[in-house]
Amino acid sequence: MELDNRLISGLHKLGIDKLTSIQQESIEPALSGRNIMGCSGTGTGKTFAYLLPTISANADNHTLYAVIIAPSKELCIQICSEINQLSNKSGIPVTAAALFGGVNTKRQLQTLKSKPNIVVGTYQRIYELIKERRISVHNVRTFIIDEADKLVNKDNIEGILELRKCFMRDIQVMLYSATINVSTQNTAALLADNFTKIFANDKITIPANIEHMYVVVERRDKIETVRKAIKALNTKHCIIFSNSRYDTEEITQKLEYHHYNAGCLNADCDKNTRRQLIDKFAAGKVDYLVCSDVAARGLDFKKLDCVINIGLPQNPVDYLHRCGRCGRDGNKAICMSIITENELSNIKACQKAFGINMLKKKLYQGRIVRG
Numbered sequence: 144m145e146l147d148n149r150l151i152s153g154l155h156k157l158g159i160d161k162l163t164s165i166q167q168e169s170i171e172p173a174l175s176g177r178n179i180m181g182c183s184g185t186g187t188g189k190t191f192a193y194l195l196p197t198i199s200a201n202a203d204n205h206t207l208y209a210v211i212i213a214p215s216k217e218l219c220i221q222i223c224s225e226i227n228q229l230s231n232k233s234g235i236p237v238t239a240a241a242l243f244g245g246v247n248t249k250r251q252l253q254t255l256k257s258k259p260n261i262v263v264g265t266y267q268r269i270y271e272l273i274k275e276r277r278i279s280v281h282n283v284r285t286f287i288i289d290e291a292d293k294l295v296n297k298d299n300i301e302g303i304l305e306l307r308k309c310f311m312r313d314i315q316v317m318l319y320s321a322t323i324n325v326s327t328q329n330t331a332a333l334l335a336d337n338f339t340k341i342f343a344n345d346k347i348t349i350p351a352n353i354e355h356m357y358v359v360v361e362r363r364d365k366i367e368t369v370r371k372a373i374k375a376l377n378t379k380h381c382i383i384f385s386n387s388r389y390d391t392e393e394i395t396q397k398l399e400y401h402h403y404n405a406g407c408l409n410a411d412c413d414k415n416t417r418r419q420l421i422d423k424f425a426a427g428k429v430d431y432l433v434c435s436d437v438a439a440r441g442l443d444f445k446k447l448d449c450v451i452n453i454g455l456p457q458n459p460v461d462y463l464h465r466c467g468r469c470g471r472d473g474n475k476a477i478c479m480s481i482i483t484e485n486e487l488s489n490i491k492a493c494q495k496a497f498g499i500n501m502l503k504k505k506l507y508q509g510r511i512v513r514g
Contacts, residue, residue: 153233
């Protein structure tokens with residue numbers, strides 16, 4: 144079974160001449176209507192892995208045929224953007240609606256009046272709209288869960304099962320994520336049977352084009368070290384991650400005080416502020432995006448060559464998602480972490496998890512030197 148020729152033409156227009164492993168291996172089982180559990184590293188094109196066969200199988204279907212749930216607003220918007228991109232380049236008419244809480248309800252209801260073919264949103268919001276009879280799902284053929292490792296767990300499964308009951312019993316279920324552990328697999332069995340498991344990488348790897356380094360400082364010097372790191376790295380456009388959303392505001396203020404064009408993205412931002420800031424950063428109108436891990440997933444910025452971490456996350460997988468924001472399409476990039484002595488164990492955990500070498504460095508007279 145093959146993709147619709149219009150989609151193949153659209154991919155060529157996007158500069159994609161070869162599919163990644165997760166994309167290639169997903170086509171036949173997805174087009175056959177099988178349930179899929181797909182796992183592949185950050186940046187390997189998992190969104191296209193499920194969008195391509197879903198759109199291809201429904202190229203002449205004008206009803207609502209797919210529901211996609213994701214854990215964050217940003218990822219929902221990003222998925223819709225990729226659907227629109229595929230539609231525009233292929234000529235296949237596909238419309239999508241992003242649905243999530245915390246926004247103007249009337250505006251979302253207005254988008255539903257256009258009768259989208261695919262709805263993308265948080266499971267809570269989609270379930271709410273189904274129960275209010277704002278969405279009719281009796282023709283939905285495919286139910287997709289993106290970032291399954293964040294959703295298919297004990298905290299969310301009850302709500303997702305309630306949403307699952309709204310669909311036909313034999314609906315196709317597809318789960319995709321950069322990491323899928325045994326617990327996720329066991330919980331997924333509550334959603335569907337007989338998953339075709341596609342693990343494109345037996346071991347999670349970080350692209351070799353990303354260089355990893357760290358500097359050890361006193362806790363009180365972390366924020367000042369960020370400014371020194373920006374100068375030493377000579378980066379004009381980067382994401383700066385902090386473990387605490389409260390620190391993001393202080394870091395942004397200090398960068399702005401020193402005349403850096405910085406913006407702060409954390410859970411306290413309302414939807415419009417977040418969207419405007421993301422758009423400005425993508426357009427180069429904001430040079431430094433300071434954010435908490437709420438933005439680590441789902442954001443896709445081309446030609447980003449640097450990520451700076453102020454502290455390391457406790458879970459190595461979050462480091463994977465952080466550094467995965469840079470070095471897209473094989474471009475060389477640097478991920479620098481500014482840590483204290485107490486965080487050295489986190490360095491070792493990341494090195495062990497991903498088989499990477501994180502080099503110890505020092506900042507000396509405006510340069511990066513061996514630590």
